Each structure stands twice: as structure tokens, then as C-alpha cells.
Amino acid sequence: MAEVTSNARRAGPLMKLGLLAVFPIGVFLIARLTPLGAYLTRDGIFQFIDWLSGHPWAPVIFVALYAGATALAVPGTILTFAGGAVFGFWWGTLLNMFAANIGANAAFLLARTLGRDGVRSLMGDDSRALEKLDNVVGRHGFQGLLTLRLIPLVPFNALNFGSGLMPLTWRTYALATLIGIVPGTAIYTFFADSLLEGSREASTQALVQVFIAGGLLVLLSFLPALLKRLGIRLPGMGALVLLCAGAAATRGAAAQEPASGLPDHSAFTAVLASVVTDAGVDYAALAADPSGLERYIAELEATDPNAVAGASREERLAFWINAYNACMLKRVVSHYPIRSARGLRGVRNAVSGRPANSVWQIGDVFTGAHCPVAGAERSQDEIEHEIIRPMGEPRIHFAINCAAVSCPPLIREAYRAETLEEQLDSRVMAFVRDPLHFGVDNSGGQPVVRVNELLNWFSEDFGGHDGVRAFLAGHVQGAAREALEDPGVRLVFTDYDWTLNDIPK
Numbered sequence: 001m002a003e004v005t006s007n008a009r010r011a012g013p014l015m016k017l018g019l020l021a022v023f024p025i026g027v028f029l030i031a032r033l034t035p036l037g038a039y040l041t042r043d044g045i046f047q048f049i050d051w052l053s054g055h056p057w058a059p060v061i062f063v064a065l066y067a068g069a070t071a072l073a074v075p076g077t078i079l080t081f082a083g084g085a086v087f088g089f090w091w092g093t094l095l096n097m098f099a100a101n102i103g104a105n106a107a108f109l110l111a112r113t114l115g116r117d118g119v120r121s122l123m124g125d126d127s128r129a130l131e132k133l134d135n136v137v138g139r140h141g142f143q144g145l146l147t148l149r150l151i152p153l154v155p156f157n158a159l160n161f162g163s164g165l166m167p168l169t170w171r172t173y174a175l176a177t178l179i180g181i182v183p184g185t186a187i188y189t190f191f192a193d194s195l196l197e198g199s200r201e202a203s204t205q206a207l208v209q210v211f212i213a214g215g216l217l218v219l220l221s222f223l224p225a226l227l228k229r230l231g232i233r234l235p236g237m238g239a240l241v242l243l244c245a246g247a248a249a250t251r252g253a254a255a256q257e258p259a260s261g262l263p264d265h266s267a268f269t270a271v272l273a274s275v276v277t278d279a280g281v282d283y284a285a286l287a288a289d290p291s292g293l294e295r296y297i298a299e300l301e302a303t304d305p306n307a308v309a310g311a312s313r314e315e316r317l318a319f320w321i322n323a324y325n326a327c328m329l330k331r332v333v334s335h336y337p338i339r340s341a342r343g344l345r346g347v348r349n350a351v352s353g354r355p356a357n358s359v360w361q362i363g364d365v366f367t368g369a370h371c372p373v374a375g376a377e378r379s380q381d382e383i384e385h386e387i388i389r390p391m392g393e394p395r396i397h398f399a400i401n402c403a404a405v406s407c408p409p410l411i412r413e414a415y416r417a418e419t420l421e422e423q424l425d426s427r428v429m430a431f432v433r434d435p436l437h438f439g440v441d442n443s444g445g446q447p448v449v450r451v452n453e454l455l456n457w458f459s460e461d462f463g464g465h466d467g468v469r470a471f472l473a474g475h476v477q478g479a480a481r482e483a484l485e486d487p488g489v490r491l492v493f494t495d496y497d498w499t500l501n502d503i504p505k
Contacts, residue, residue, distance in 0.1 A: 058086060063099040070103020084189045093189045100185060104177050108170065261307030262315055265414035267296040268322055271329075276412045280503040281403070286329065287336045296326055301372035308374050314417035317391060321415045324383045324400045327371035328359075331380070332403050335362050338500060358498040359403045366402075394461040394471065397454060398427035406452060406497040408437065432475050440483045441492075448490045449483050456493040465491060 066079045079099075083092040271292045275282045286293065300323050308319055332338070340356040354360040369377040380402070388396050398408045399415065408431055415423055432438045437452040455468050462468045469491060473484040483489045 059091075059095055062086065062095055063102070066096065066099030067102035067106065070100060070107060080185070080189060089190055093186045096189050097182060097185045100181055101174075101178055104181070105170075105174055108173050108177075261304060262311055262319055263296070263299040263303060265296075265318065265322055265416055267292065267299060268326055268414040269412075271296060271326075272410060272414065273412045276410045277503055280405075280501045281329070281332075281410065282503050283332055283336050283500070284502075287333045290330075290333055293326065293329055293333070297330060297371065297373075300326065300374065303374045305374040305376070312417060313391065314420045317388070317393060317396070318415040318417045318420050320383055320388045321396060321399050323371075323373045323378070324380065324388065325410060327373065327378065327383065328380060328401060328403050330371055331362060331365060332359060332500070338362065355497075355499045357500045357502070359500065360498060389458075389461060393424075394458075395424040395428055397458050397461065398431050399424060401501070403501055404497065405499045405501050406436070406454070406494075407501065408452075408454075409501065428475050432472060432480075438472065438476075438480075440480050447483055448492045449480075450492050450494050453493045453496040 062079070062083060066083070069079060080096050083096045083099075086092070087095055271286070274292070275286045303319075308316060311319070338357050338359070338361050340361055359365045364379075366380040369379045369382070371378050371380075373383070384400060388400070401407050401410045408427060411423070411427070413423075431452070437454075439450050441448050441450050449469075449472075451468070451472070455462065456465075459465050459468050462471050469484045473481050476484070
């Protein structure tokens with residue numbers, strides 16, 4: 001009877017230990033067999049970085065995801081890379097450390113809750129082996145854990161859960177982890193940032209950064225033994241000073257190296273400056289001499305897609321906005337002067353009320369792949385809906401131009417990463433100041449806000465019609481703002497004029 005009672009007493013802790021053992025396997029299977037695995041691919045990571053880069057709560061979201069992933073035994077390397085890519089070396093290191101500490105402590109407490117009693121049940125309460133282990137860990141736990149934290153080959157998650165099964169106090173574990181992960185986190189973040197720089201540009205400087213980062217990782221593996229020979233008893237502190245200083249110095253030098261591999265867009269600026277006027281686009285002049293536009297599109301075609309993918313968010317936005325506008329000009333010029341389509345397309349355009357001199361007279365004008373950009377033939381729809389809009393920047397709708405009168409006009413310069421914020425803001429301000437696109441109409445007694453139909457089509461990019469109101473209210477003052485903020489004032493979207501934005505003849 002006593003044996004049965006003893007077995008029953010051991011069953012509970014052993015079940016908890018078994019649950020802890022299958023827990024990482026369950027996480028792995030979920031990642032492999034569900035749509036969540038798509039986010040662990042290269043494209044998924046870049047999409048996540050793009051989304052996170054533009055989110056106002058990016059640091060909070062990142063810390064929550066990183067800490068949760070670590071607590072669930074998901075490898076944090078991907079998120080460490082994301083931290084370096086989104087926030088850079090300094091902020092990336094700080095946020096990675098903060099999130100990793102939260103997740104590591106959560107994993108420790110989870111293992112302590114589910115697994116410690118199970119280990120004791122397996123070994124027996126009177127086991128001399130367990131007593132000996134407790135004594136060893138009690139004497140050397142802090143120093144041993146600190147040393148293991150410095151060795152990159154020791155799996156971070158395994159050490160988190162393994163420590164929870166050992167007789168370490170939480171205070172000892174938390175302090176050793178806090179100190180011990182600083183060097184490794186800094187080096188891993190630097191390594192991730194260096195790899196990102198290397199993917200942006202095939203320069204000697206970028207390759208040097210990658211090799212230095214790799215060398216620091218190797219040095220980190222041998223550092224505990226080296227510091228022990230030197231008689232330094234707190235290896236974490238020595239690692240922090242030595243490795244973080246090396247990473248920071250190298251990162252500082254790297255920051256002075258500009259990114260390359262993308263067009264500087266000066267060729268497109270020359271084209272726009274010569275044909276864009278306040279009255280529209282001089283398509284006749286562009287059709288007579290398209291050589292400048294052709295040279296720029298040749299630059300777009302020759303651009304390495306990996307260089308685009310690895311560029312900063314601002315660089316990618318500027319690149320693809322310019323690509324859309326240049327390809328739209330190419331589309332019009334190749335069919336200029338535009339004439340009414342015949343056959344079914346002509347009937348469809350007539351029924352839809354599309355003007356005879358609109359781009360809709362061109363077959364598959366938006367859906368046809370006609371423009372070579374970054375190694376592939378692209379359509380206007382692909383560039384806009386599959387590449388630019390997923391970046392989460394609603395102001396692009398004031399920058400890309402579909403060659404229609406009602407479309408926000410082109411400007412006389414290309415978009416550039418360095419001035420993108422100012423350029424996009426200026427396009428929004430030009431939009432709200434133009435009565436063709438926005439205004440408050442009091443002619444009917446009851447005021448209404450009239451807005452370009454464009455913002456109705458793409459209202460989801462602003463968060464719906466209420467989001468459109470809030471966005472516009474943030475860019476106007478006085479009566480216009482009061483009208484937008486008054487839910488009783490209707491939002492009316494005006495008819496879209498698809499007439500070609502050609503200069504008057």
C-alpha cells in the first residue's frame with residue numbers, strides 16, 4: 001500500500017516533466033504544419049520587418065513577440081535579426097536584451113514549475129546524486145551559468161529550461177542571465193546588422209563588417225577560457241567591455257559607409273524636370289525624345305532584386321514609387337497619342353464613361369507586365385498592390401501617378417530616401433489645398449466634405465472612412481478640420497476624371 005501511495009505521489013511531478021519535454025516538440029510541429037511557418041521564411045521575415053518598421057508601437061510589439069517566443073522555446077535568432085534590421089545596432093541591442101531577459105526568466109519559471117519536482121521524483125528523494133548535484137550547483141551556479149551564457153554553441157533556450165530544472169535560485173539565475181547575455185546579444189545584433197548591410201551592398205566595407213562580426217562570435221566562444229587564464233573571475237563583465245566596445249567601434253565605422261546598389265534616381269529627375277508642368281505632362285515632348293526615360297528604366301531593369309530587398313524601408317519606397325511612375329510614363333508614351341480602343345474594350349470603356357484619351361484605351365494598361373524592374377517584367381498593379389501598398393505607407397497614394405487628371409500630379413523630381421518624408425508630406429499638403437481633390441462645400445446649406453474618389457478606393461489603407469477623416473484632419477486647419485471631426489458632416493467622394501493628364505494642346 002505504501003508503494004502504491006509513493007508511486008501515485010511521483011506520478012504528478014512526472015506528468016509535469018513529460019509535458020515540459022513534449023512542449024518544444026509541439027511548438028516545432030505548429031511552426032512546421034501551420035501557416036505560422038510562412039513567417040519563418042526569407043520573404044516572411046522581410047514582410048515582418050517592413051510591417052514592423054512602419055508601426056508606431058514597433059518596440060512594444062517587438063519586445064512582446066521576442067519575449068513570448070523565447071518563453072515558448074522558439075529560437076530567437078530570427079527575432080534578433082529583425083531587431084537589428086528594424087532598430088539598428090544600439091536600439092536593437094537594447095530591445096533584444098530586454099526581451100531576451102523577460103523570455104528567459106519566463107522559461108526558467110515555467111521549467112521550475114513543471115519540471116523540477118519531476119527530476120526529483122526520477123532520481124529519488126534520498127538520491128545522493130541529486131544531493132551532490134545540488135551542492136555543486138549551489139557553490140558554482142552563478143559562475144557556471146555566466147560562463148555558459150558566453151558560449152554561443154550552448155543553445156539559449158535549452159539553458160533557460162535546463163536551469164529551471166537545477167537547484168538554482170531565481171535570483172542567481174536572473175543575475176547571471178542579465179550579465180551573461182549582454183555580450184552575446186550585442187554581437188548577434190551586430191552580426192545581424194552586418195549581414196543586412198552586406199545584403200544591401202556588395203562592397204568591401206560590407207564584407208569586412210560581416211567577417212568582423214563572425215570573428216567576434218568565434219572570440220566569444222573562447223573568451224571564458226581566456227579570461228580564466230588571466231585570472232578574471234567575472235567573465236561576463238570582461239566580455240561586456242571587450243566585445244561591446246569592438247562591436248560599437250566597428251558599427252560606428254560602418255555607419256559612415258553609404259548604401260549602394262540602387263539607382264540614385266538622378267536620371268529620372270532629369271526626365272521629370274523636362275516634361276512635368278503645372279498644367280500636366282508634356283507627353284508629346286517625351287514621345288519625341290524618350291531616351292532619358294529609357295536610360296532610367298534600363299537602370300531599374302539592371303538593379304539587383306537582392307539589393308532592393310536588403311535596402312532600407314525609405315530606399316525601397318522611393319525605388320518602387322519612382323518605378324511605378326516611370327513605368328506609367330513608358331506605358332503612355334508607347335501608345336501616344338492615345339486613341340479610342342475598338343472592339344469589346346472600346347464598348348466597355350464607352351459604357352463605363354471612360355474618356356477617349358484615357359489610359360483605359362490601352363489594353364491591360366494596369367494588369368499587363370510591360371516594364372522591366374529589378375530583374376522581372378512588372379505590371380502597374382503588381383508594383384502598386386503587391387509591393388508598395390503592403391509596406392503600410394498610405395501617403396504613397398499622393399505620390400504614385402496613374403496618368404489621369406484626377407490622380408495627384410507628378411512632381412518635377414524623383415523621390416529619394418533622404419528626403420522621402422518631406423516629399424510625401426508635401427504631396428499630402430498639395431492634395432488638401434487643391435479644390436480638385438479636397439474641399440468643404442457649403443452650397444447646399446448643410447456642409448459636406450468633398451474628397452477625391454481615390455481615397456474611397458483605398459480607404460482600407462487609412463483604416464476605413466473614419467481613418468480617411470482622421471488622416472485628412474491631421475493635415476488641415478480651421479473650418480475644414482472642424483468639418484472632418486464632426487461626424488454629422490458627410491464625406492462625399494467626387495467622380496474620378498480618367499482624362500489623360502496631358503498638357504492642353
